[in-house]
Amino acid sequence: MTDENVVLYRTDGPVAVVTMHRPQYRNAQNSAMTYALDDALYRAAADDDVKVIILGGAGDHFSAGHDIGTPGRDIDTSFDRRAGLWWDHVGKPGAESRFARESEVYLGMCRRWRELPKPTIAMVQGACIAGGLMLAWCCDLVVAADDAFFADPVVRMGIPGVEYFAHPWVMGPRFAKEFLFLGERVGAERALALGMVNRVVPRADLEQDTMDIAQRIAKMPRLGLALTKKAVNQAEDLMGLRAGMDSVFGLHHVAHAHNAETGTDALAGHDARSMRDGGR
Numbered sequence: 001m002t003d004e005n006v007v008l009y010r011t012d013g014p015v016a017v018v019t020m021h022r023p024q025y026r027n028a029q030n031s032a033m034t035y036a037l038d039d040a041l042y043r044a045a046a047d048d049d050v051k052v053i054i055l056g057g058a059g060d061h062f063s064a065g066h067d068i069g070t071p072g073r074d075i076d077t078s079f080d081r082r083a084g085l086w087w088d089h090v091g092k093p094g095a096e097s098r099f100a101r102e103s104e105v106y107l108g109m110c111r112r113w114r115e116l117p118k119p120t121i122a123m124v125q126g127a128c129i130a131g132g133l134m135l136a137w138c139c140d141l142v143v144a145a146d147d148a149f150f151a152d153p154v155v156r157m158g159i160p161g162v163e164y165f166a167h168p169w170v171m172g173p174r175f176a177k178e179f180l181f182l183g184e185r186v187g188a189e190r191a192l193a194l195g196m197v198n199r200v201v202p203r204a205d206l207e208q209d210t211m212d213i214a215q216r217i218a219k220m221p222r223l224g225l226a227l228t229k230k231a232v233n234q235a236e237d238l239m240g241l242r243a244g245m246d247s248v249f250g251l252h253h254v255a256h257a258h259n260a261e262t263g264t265d266a267l268a269g270h271d272a273r274s275m276r277d278g279g280r
Helices: 031-046 094-114 131-137 167-171 173-182 188-193 203-217 222-238 241-262 272-278
Strands: 007-012 015-020 052-057 120-124 127-129 141-145 149-151 199-201
Touching: 007 031, 015 031, 015 203, 031 052, 031 094, 052 131, 052 203, 094 131, 094 241, 120 131, 120 203, 127 131, 141 188, 141 203, 167 173, 167 241, 188 199, 199 203, 222 241
Parallel strands: 015 052, 052 120, 120 141, 127 149, 141 199
Antiparallel strands: 007 015
């Protein structure tokens, strides 16, 4: 799987469709995919003919989260940095490496994509786990198939949620605690009731229904859409979203450092399989 095909891009009139394309790994996000996503999203932002962007995942699942164990895991590979001013993490020791890398490829990239001045729609089927939540949550709308399920199981690692910590704003504080404390899967209909997604549709209709919504949005004036998106994002930030993320990002890295100091690694010895099995 090369850098050129880990993300696919196509347009349908005024709608760009960006598709994560590592289906054999349930679209686990390595850095190559992250930077390819950034290329595709910026391409859509710069194209005057594109009014709306759909983000999806190839195969049975939207995304199983960050790549913590596939053959394409590229944690020690350098990429040109785009989302912040921290130095290259490669070759740096301990927390100096982890904090710099995650500031860039996790928190920084999702914040960057949230500010894209065109409406974005996450089209979610199957698993939307941990890092997958971050990709869906930085989109403006979420359309879920009836087979979609959501979870953030990283408390099992001793870590207080993923880096883009939007939980209390996406689902409310009380359920955010339950969601994190239990680490259990939440189905599409429950996610709809909690306000985590906008609509639930049959799996067979997911692509068409999402495209129909995108095409309807695309009839609105471009500047009106951009200003409306900015207005809501600003209101959300005034409710504490950005400051809350900053504070929790620090706690997230305290947990990584504690794991590395007291155990075998920064993930408390877990891998993708143990995280998956622990949530069943």
